[in-house]
Amino acid sequence: MFGVVPKPLWSRRIVPDDRNRIPLAMRCLLIEHPDGLLLIDSGLGNKEDAKFQDIYGISNAGPGGRTLLEAGLAEAGFGPGDVKWVINTHLHFDHAGGNTWVDGAESPDGRVRLTFPNAVYHVQAGDLDYARHPNERTRASYLPHNFEPVAEAGRWNLLQGDGEVFPGVSVQLTPGHVPFHQGVVVRSEDETLFYLADLIPTRHHLPLPWIMGYDVEPLRTLESKRRLVRDALDQGWWLFFEHDPDVVRGRLREGEKGPELVDTVPAPTP
Numbered sequence: 226m227f228g229v230v231p232k233p234l235w236s237r238r239i240v241p242d243d244r245n246r247i248p249l250a251m252r253c254l255l256i257e258h259p260d261g262l263l264l265i266d267s268g269l270g271n272k273e274d275a276k277f278q279d280i281y282g283i284s285n286a287g288p289g290g291r292t293l294l295e296a297g298l299a300e301a302g303f304g305p306g307d308v309k310w311v312i313n314t315h316l317h318f319d320h321a322g323g324n325t326w327v328d329g330a331e332s333p334d335g336r337v338r339l340t341f342p343n344a345v346y347h348v349q350a351g352d353l354d355y356a357r358h359p360n361e362r363t364r365a366s367y368l369p370h371n372f373e374p375v376a377e378a379g380r381w382n383l384l385q386g387d388g389e390v391f392p393g394v395s396v397q398l399t400p401g402h403v404p405f406h407q408g409v410v411v412r413s414e415d416e417t418l419f420y421l422a423d424l425i426p427t428r429h430h431l432p433l434p435w436i437m438g439y440d441v442e443p444l445r446t447l448e449s450k451r452r453l454v455r456d457a458l459d460q461g462w463w464l465f466f467e468h469d470p471d472v473v474r475g476r477l478r479e480g481e482k483g484p485e486l487v488d489t490v491p492a493p494t495p
């Protein structure tokens with residue numbers, strides 16, 4: 226998760242287990258938009274096998290064979306059928322895996338279905354194309370059962386670059402992790418929130434050179450981060466962390482050693 230940063234440095238900030246794994250969240254964002262319910266990213270889903278779950282140390286199971294995402298939706302008073310739009314920042318399994326699901330009881334054939342049966346799903350056209358043409362390095366992250374069923378159902382709305390998708394909700398290309406990675410800018414009343422996804426996955430990745438080894442173009446990540454940090458500082462944006470285990474969001478302030486995270490909102494304890 227920390228690329229070229231030596232372990233003696235990063236392990237002071239986040240302690241790995243005996244298999245060298247660190248705690249991470251898969252934090253989706255549900256927006257109660259005046260025009261309908263909007264979900265940003267969809268987590269891992271329930272389709273991966275026991276071996277996969279063991280490798281990554283996944284705990285994502287919710288009641289009734291569904292996931293913690295559906296449980297969280299229910300807690301907010303909604304069901305999967307209420308979600309009108311999904312935006313995927315990119316199609317890696319930990320961001321788009323919950324787009325689809327498999328119900329072992331109802332479809333023992335293992336048929337994969339849309340998790341949000343009434344939703345239109347959004348992603349950059351370039352990322353879908355990139356996902357469909359993997360190489361040896363990228364293949365393990367782009368699992369077709371997370372995005373092809375959406376295509377078969379005709380539910381993709383493919384985005385071309387930056388722009389407003391719904392009133393107050395825009396996407397902004399932040400390439401580097403993958404070439405068409407996008408962040409989501411949410412404006413409400415006088416405040417702006419930036420959903421960072423894998424541009425700055427945790428608060429520990431705020432320093433510019435702390436870039437994941439997963440990134441396919443780390444020097445582009447560097448420039449995407451430089452621009453984002455400058456804009457967030459200048460405009461007082463909330464930064465929303467998808468993978469930080471402890472902090473949901475915070476703002477940046479210019480500190481003595483560079484930007485510091487302040488006004489942090491802690492993650493609820495599970």
Ligand SMILES: [Zn+2]
Nearest residue numbers: 317319320423
């Ligand atoms: Zn990720």
